[in-house]
Amino acid sequence: MSASTSLAPDWLLPPDDANALAAGVWPASADRDDDGVLSIAGVSASQLRHEFGTPLYVIDEDEVRAHARGALAAFRAAVEPHGVQARVYYAGKAFLCSEVVRWVTSEGLAVDVCTGGELAVALAAGADPARLGFHGNNKSVVELENAVGVGVGSIVIDSWAELDRLTAIVERAGATQAVLVRVNSGVHAETHDFLATAHEDQKFGFTLEQAPAVVARIRETAGLRFVGLHCHIGSQIFGTAGFRESAARTVALHAGLLEGGEIPVLNLGGGFGIAYTSADDPTPIDELATGIVTAVADECAARGIPMPNLAFEPGRAIVGRAGVTLYEVGTTKPVELEGGAQRLYVSVDGGMSDNARPALYGADYSARIASRTSDDAPALVRVVGKHCESGDVVVDAEYLPGDVAPGDLLAVAATGAYCFSLANTYNYVPRPPVVAVRDGRARVIVRGVGIDDLLAQDAGLDDRRAVPRTSAQTIEGAE
Structure with a gap:
C-alpha cells in the first residue's frame, strides 16, 4: 500500500525509512x-x-535514572551562582511504584504525591517523609492526619476548607507542619486546556489577590509554618516564556509577603515537555533551568530582596x-x-x-x-x-x-x-x-x-455458584 498524505496532519511527513527510530522520542538505549x-x-x-x-x-531503568540525575544537576548548576539551593521533585502522578521511588530518590530527587495512596506507596518504598511534598485539591482529613503523623516535609494548601482541616489537625496533634500556598499566577501555558493549571477558572489554588489573606491566617496558626509559595502553570510545556512571566508575578507576591516574615522557598512547578513525535522539539533541561532561575534572580534583584531557595517539578520529563x-x-x-x-x-x-x-x-x-x-x-x-x-x-x-x-x-x-x-x-x-x-x-x-x-473482585462470584435465572431470563421454549 502506498503512502497517502491527504489525511496526515501537517507536521507528519512520509519518512524515508518507516523502520527508523526518531531520535529523542525513543529511549536512548533503543x-x-x-x-x-x-x-x-x-x-x-x-x-x-x-x-x-x-x-x-x-x-x-537507566533512562529514568539519567533524566533524574540530569534534572537535579541542571538546577543545582543554575542556582549555584546565586548562593541558594535547588530541590527537584519527582511527580508521582506521572508513574508511581516502589521501584521508581527507589530509583529517583537514590538519584537525589524528592517525591511529590497528591493522594493518600501515592503517599502510602512512597512511604512503603522507603522514601524519607521529610523529602515528600503533598499536593491535591481535596485532601481528606484522614490523608492530612496521616501526612502530619508521618512527618511529611511540606503540604501544599489548596483551599480555605483544607486550611481549616489542617489547622484542626495540628492543634489536636500538637504538631508543627510546614506548608506552602498554591497560587494561580494567571499565566496560561501553551498546552491543552486540561493541562493548563495557572488560569483562574479551574480547581487548583488561590488567586494572587487571595494569597495574602491565606498566608496571614497560616502565620497566625501556631501549628503551621509558612515556608513558601507554589505555582504550577501546566504540563507538556516547551520554552521558558511562560515560566518567566509566571516567575515575575509570583516573585512580586513573594516580595510583598516578606513583610510578615522570612519565606525560605519558592516552588515554581515544572511540567516540562518531552518529544512524542519527530515534530516535537522540547527545550533542553539545562536551558530551562538557566532561564527560569535567571528570571527569578532578576526579579528578586529588581525588588532588592534576597533570592529564596527554589523547588521544581519536571513531571513527565523524568520518566516519559x-x-x-x-x-x-x-x-x-x-x-x-x-x-x-x-x-x-x-x-x-x-x-x-x-x-x-x-x-x-x-x-x-x-x-x-x-x-x-x-x-x-x-x-x-x-x-x-x-x-x-x-x-x-x-x-x-x-x-x-x-x-x-x-x-x-x-x-x-x-x-x-x-x-x-x-x-x-x-x-x-x-x-x-x-x-x-x-x-x-x-x-x-x-x-x-x-x-x-x-x-x-466480583462479589457475586464468591461461592462460584451459577447465578439463578429469573423467569424473564429463561430460554424461550424451555419449561
Missing part, C-alpha cells in the same frame, strides 16, 4: 538488530513478548521517554474515504485502557513495527485498540510499512508517563504489567491485572 527486531536496554521486543505477553509496559508499550497487531483494515483517500486501520490488543491520553487530550504518539524490518513503502495508518469505542485510538496518525500485518509486534514510544497511571480495565480488558529493563535483563516491577483478578 536499537534494532540485523533482522529489525527492536531492543531496549539490550532486551529484545521478541523476548519480552515471549516472556511477558502483550500488551506490555516496558521502562528503561523511558517508557515503551508493546502490542500485538490483531487485524488491519484499509478504509476508503471520500475523495479517494485511504487510511489503514491497525488494531492492537490494548487501547484506551492502557493509554487514555489520546482520548483525553488528543495526544499524539509514534509507533514502529518492533518484530521485523520491512522494505514496503510507508502507509498512513491509524493505530486503534480493541475497545467498543470509536474513540479508542492509540496513535491517530503514523506512517508504518504498508505490509504491517496481524501478528506483528508494534511498539509505541514515550509511554512512561501517565499511561500506567491512567490505566483501567474497561470492557474487562486486563491491565498490562510493567517490566523494567536494564543491562540486558528484564523484571516485573508492577504485576498486571488479569481476568482471574477481575473475576475475583
Whole structure:
C-alpha cells in the first residue's frame, strides 16, 4: 500500500525509512538488530513478548535514572551562582511504584504525591517523609492526619476548607507542619486546556489577590509554618516564556509577603515537555533551568530582596521517554474515504485502557513495527485498540510499512508517563504489567491485572455458584 498524505496532519511527513527510530522520542538505549527486531536496554521486543505477553509496559531503568540525575544537576548548576539551593521533585502522578521511588530518590530527587495512596506507596518504598511534598485539591482529613503523623516535609494548601482541616489537625496533634500556598499566577501555558493549571477558572489554588489573606491566617496558626509559595502553570510545556512571566508575578507576591516574615522557598512547578513525535522539539533541561532561575534572580534583584531557595517539578520529563508499550497487531483494515483517500486501520490488543491520553487530550504518539524490518513503502495508518469505542485510538496518525500485518509486534514510544497511571480495565480488558529493563535483563516491577483478578473482585462470584435465572431470563421454549 502506498503512502497517502491527504489525511496526515501537517507536521507528519512520509519518512524515508518507516523502520527508523526518531531520535529523542525513543529511549536512548533503543536499537534494532540485523533482522529489525527492536531492543531496549539490550532486551529484545521478541523476548519480552515471549516472556511477558502483550500488551506490555516496558521502562528503561537507566533512562529514568539519567533524566533524574540530569534534572537535579541542571538546577543545582543554575542556582549555584546565586548562593541558594535547588530541590527537584519527582511527580508521582506521572508513574508511581516502589521501584521508581527507589530509583529517583537514590538519584537525589524528592517525591511529590497528591493522594493518600501515592503517599502510602512512597512511604512503603522507603522514601524519607521529610523529602515528600503533598499536593491535591481535596485532601481528606484522614490523608492530612496521616501526612502530619508521618512527618511529611511540606503540604501544599489548596483551599480555605483544607486550611481549616489542617489547622484542626495540628492543634489536636500538637504538631508543627510546614506548608506552602498554591497560587494561580494567571499565566496560561501553551498546552491543552486540561493541562493548563495557572488560569483562574479551574480547581487548583488561590488567586494572587487571595494569597495574602491565606498566608496571614497560616502565620497566625501556631501549628503551621509558612515556608513558601507554589505555582504550577501546566504540563507538556516547551520554552521558558511562560515560566518567566509566571516567575515575575509570583516573585512580586513573594516580595510583598516578606513583610510578615522570612519565606525560605519558592516552588515554581515544572511540567516540562518531552518529544512524542519527530515534530516535537522540547527545550533542553539545562536551558530551562538557566532561564527560569535567571528570571527569578532578576526579579528578586529588581525588588532588592534576597533570592529564596527554589523547588521544581519536571513531571513527565523524568520518566516519559523511558517508557515503551508493546502490542500485538490483531487485524488491519484499509478504509476508503471520500475523495479517494485511504487510511489503514491497525488494531492492537490494548487501547484506551492502557493509554487514555489520546482520548483525553488528543495526544499524539509514534509507533514502529518492533518484530521485523520491512522494505514496503510507508502507509498512513491509524493505530486503534480493541475497545467498543470509536474513540479508542492509540496513535491517530503514523506512517508504518504498508505490509504491517496481524501478528506483528508494534511498539509505541514515550509511554512512561501517565499511561500506567491512567490505566483501567474497561470492557474487562486486563491491565498490562510493567517490566523494567536494564543491562540486558528484564523484571516485573508492577504485576498486571488479569481476568482471574477481575473475576475475583466480583462479589457475586464468591461461592462460584451459577447465578439463578429469573423467569424473564429463561430460554424461550424451555419449561
